[in-house]
Amino acid sequence: MLVYVLCLALMAVGIYAMVAKKNVVKIIIGLMVTEYAVNMLLVVIGWRTGGVPPILPESSGGATTRFLAHAVDPLAQALIMTSIIVSLAVLLVSVALAIRIHQKYGTFDITEIRKLKG
Amino acid sequence: MNGVFGIDVNNLLPLFVAIPLGVAFLMPMAAKLRRERLLDVVALLAALSLFALAVMLMRVASGSTVYWVGNWKPPIPGICLVSDGLSRLMLLVVNVVAFLITIYAAEYMKRYTGIGLFYSLFFSMIAGMNGVVLAGDFFNLYVFIEVASLSSYVLVAFGIEAEQLEASFKYLVLGSISTLVVLTGVVLLYSLTGTLNMAQVGREMGRIAAAGAGAKAPYLALGLFMAGFALKAAMVPFHAWLPDAHPAAPAPVSAMLSGVLIKAIGVYALVRITFNVFGPSIGAAWVLMTLGTISMVVGVFLAVGQWDLKRLLAYHSISQMGYVVLAFGVGAEVLANHGPVAVASLAVFGGLFHMMNHAAFKSLLFLTSGAIEYATGTRQLKELGGLAKLMPVTSSCCRIASLSIAGVPPFSGFWSKLVIIIAVVQAGHVVLGTIAVIVSFMTLVSFVKVQRYVLGGEPSEKTAGAREVPAGMAIPMVTLSAVCLVLGVVVFLYPPFTDSVIGPARDVVVRGLEYIGGPGPMGKP
Numbered sequence: 001m002l003v004y005v006l007c008l009a010l011m012a013v014g015i016y017a018m019v020a021k022k023n024v025v026k027i028i029i030g031l032m033v034t035e036y037a038v039n040m041l042l043v044v045i046g047w048r049t050g051g052v053p054p055i056l057p058e059s060s061g062g063a064t065t066r067f068l069a070h071a072v073d074p075l076a077q078a079l080i081m082t083s084i085i086v087s088l089a090v091l092l093v094s095v096a097l098a099i100r101i102h103q104k105y106g107t108f109d110i111t112e113i114r115k116l117k118g
Numbered sequence: 119m120n121g122v123f124g125i126d127v128n129n130l131l132p133l134f135v136a137i138p139l140g141v142a143f144l145m146p147m148a149a150k151l152r153r154e155r156l157l158d159v160v161a162l163l164a165a166l167s168l169f170a171l172a173v174m175l176m177r178v179a180s181g182s183t184v185y186w187v188g189n190w191k192p193p194i195p196g197i198c199l200v201s202d203g204l205s206r207l208m209l210l211v212v213n214v215v216a217f218l219i220t221i222y223a224a225e226y227m228k229r230y231t232g233i234g235l236f237y238s239l240f241f242s243m244i245a246g247m248n249g250v251v252l253a254g255d256f257f258n259l260y261v262f263i264e265v266a267s268l269s270s271y272v273l274v275a276f277g278i279e280a281e282q283l284e285a286s287f288k289y290l291v292l293g294s295i296s297t298l299v300v301l302t303g304v305v306l307l308y309s310l311t312g313t314l315n316m317a318q319v320g321r322e323m324g325r326i327a328a329a330g331a332g333a334k335a336p337y338l339a340l341g342l343f344m345a346g347f348a349l350k351a352a353m354v355p356f357h358a359w360l361p362d363a364h365p366a367a368p369a370p371v372s373a374m375l376s377g378v379l380i381k382a383i384g385v386y387a388l389v390r391i392t393f394n395v396f397g398p399s400i401g402a403a404w405v406l407m408t409l410g411t412i413s414m415v416v417g418v419f420l421a422v423g424q425w426d427l428k429r430l431l432a433y434h435s436i437s438q439m440g441y442v443v444l445a446f447g448v449g450a451e452v453l454a455n456h457g458p459v460a461v462a463s464l465a466v467f468g469g470l471f472h473m474m475n476h477a478a479f480k481s482l483l484f485l486t487s488g489a490i491e492y493a494t495g496t497r498q499l500k501e502l503g504g505l506a507k508l509m510p511v512t513s514s515c516c517r518i519a520s521l522s523i524a525g526v527p528p529f530s531g532f533w534s535k536l537v538i539i540i541a542v543v544q545a546g547h548v549v550l551g552t553i554a555v556i557v558s559f560m561t562l563v564s565f566v567k568v569q570r571y572v573l574g575g576e577p578s579e580k581t582a583g584a585r586e587v588p589a590g591m592a593i594p595m596v597t598l599s600a601v602c603l604v605l606g607v608v609v610f611l612y613p614p615f616t617d618s619v620i621g622p623a624r625d626v627v628v629r630g631l632e633y634i635g636g637p638g639p640m641g642k643p
Contacts, residue, residue, distance in 0.1 A: 011302070018291060031294055038301050045309035075195050076308070079257055083301065086264045090294055093271055097287050104280040115281045116288075116362045 011037035035087040046076025138245035149234025158224040165220040172213040200254035203622025218594040223370035225590030243269035247382040285366035296349035303342035351384025365428035369488020377481030398450035406447030414440030445469030468537035482598040504577030524562035530605035
């Protein structure tokens with residue numbers, strides 16, 4: 001139970017950084033912390049105390065049932081792979097935007113990056 | 119079997135993702151050849167083939183069919199693409215609009231450099247949207263939403279001016295929060311049910327509800343999904359990014375974002391999950407109705423005060439999406455209360471029909487605003503004027519689209535708003551029906567202002583030299599105007615047409631998923 005709470009706490013830290021920080025780079029860091037918190041949640045739901053790798057050993061008799069009762073969930077881990085790649089793409093785009101914004105505005109402070117209003 | 123030329127159309131479903139993704143991959147390389155016309159031709163052919171496939175699927179396919187990628191059928195957790203009435207309607211809307219916008223973009227984007235990169239991003243956005251609409255499992259829904267959103271973040275910043283970068287960054291941060299919230303919802307549902315397949319999750323949800331026991335986790339998941347997709351659909355109070363992001367993009371991209379993106383990855387996903395996976399519940403219905411009504415009212419009031427043409431149109435997108443979400447909310451409420459199915463069907467029909475009409479007239483409005491900017495170099499209402507004489511084709515298209523969005527008969531927007539208002543009143547919400555009528559009137563006021571400042575009066579110094587746009591831009595605008603008019607006339611004169619197009623989609627929303635997810639998830643009976 002505690003792990004789930006910690007995951008959600010990490011997520012809250014990331015969202016806090018995105019909402020409260022004024023620096024573009026810190027917002028991007030907050031975004032990444034949130035992404036990792038969600039990925040961690042995915043790991044945790046597939047995890048089992050004293051689990052075995054989800055690779056079926058030589059199957060004989062009751063081995064399969066025992067295996068099913070102890071193997072960790074491989075699907076959750078497969079999903080994280082995809083999710084990490086997606087977050088990498090988001091990171092690249094946001095960093096590229098941050099560099100361009102710095103070139104145009106000369107600052108990373110979002111209170112000064114305000115040409116749009118209404 | 120739903121066959122055409124001896125091919126099972128079900129096997130063509132992956133092409134909706136594969137064609138645009140392939141084109142997106144090839145474009146940056148083809149750009150090295152330095153033949154810009156070649157890129158245009160490839161893009162047009164790809165968009166045309168998607169358009170033809172979507173029309174063919176609409177004509178030939180019936181019921182719901184599933185394509186199991188790699189033939190991984192349940193109980194093995196694989197990827198599946200599902201074609202049912204609702205997906206086919208959305209595919210038709212997305213690909214028709216995308217095809218017309220590609221024609222427009224071929225001419226309009228001549229002023230920008232990096233046309234190969236533009237097409238690459240544009241087609242990955244189409245691939246993402248087609249994927250979202252076809253996805254039959256939650257994780258792919260999430261991945262395709264990210265594909266479509268990421269391309270749209272970059273497309274918003276395509277001009278790399280200061281405002282565009284700022285809008286794009288804002289859009290990226292809010293958009294990423296929404297997809298992360300959706301992903302958390304997916305994770306919760308997976309740990310709750312042990313499967314990602316939508317039909318299976320839906321069945322498990324039914325089982326959990328039947329067992330009673332006051333399980334609260336499904337509500338948390340539903341709340342996360344609704345918050346995430348409401349942000350993508352730009353429902354007030356999650357709308358702050360839209361009026362910055364949509365006007366910042368080049369005109370064809372704005373048309374694509376407002377015309378189809380907020381529907382495919384926002385409203386469609388919202389409807390699919392609330393109605394088909396979790397099943398309509400009172401709580402969800404009230405959330406949808408509240409979001410819809412607030413968006414409708416706030417959107418239109420913010421729009422009336424705008425003097426930037428594209429920003430004004432962006433606020434109207436929020437307001438019009440409010441109508442759609444309100445209609446679905448009323449449908450969900452009637453279904454959850456076990457009220458008359460006919461009323462729920464009417465509300466859902468109105469929502470779907472308005473979504474389709476909005477795709478036509480809002481993309482048309484953004485295309486005409488692009489044409490006006492192309493010819494005059496400005497989009498400030500106060501600097502424009504007298505375009506009715508100088509640009510007759512653009513002006514007539516702008517008039518038709520404005521009449522359509524304002525809900526003037528016989529244009530398409532009138533009928534869909536009428537159906538929504540009738541359904542809302544039949545469901546017993548007279549106050550909401552009255553609000554919808556008032557908002558429609560405010561929309562009319564706002565567009566009268568556009569007509570007066572942009573088209574009427576004498577040419578200003580900025581518009582004096584304006585000339586009609588080239589045929590490449592005029593043809594898609596005229597076609598979309600014809601769509602607005604024909605949809606409006608056809609629904610009145612020949613009801614079977616709308617029944618055959620929207621009817622199957624309405625039935626999917628009202629009756630739920632029919633395709634079989636196979637036996638239960640792994641390790642469960």
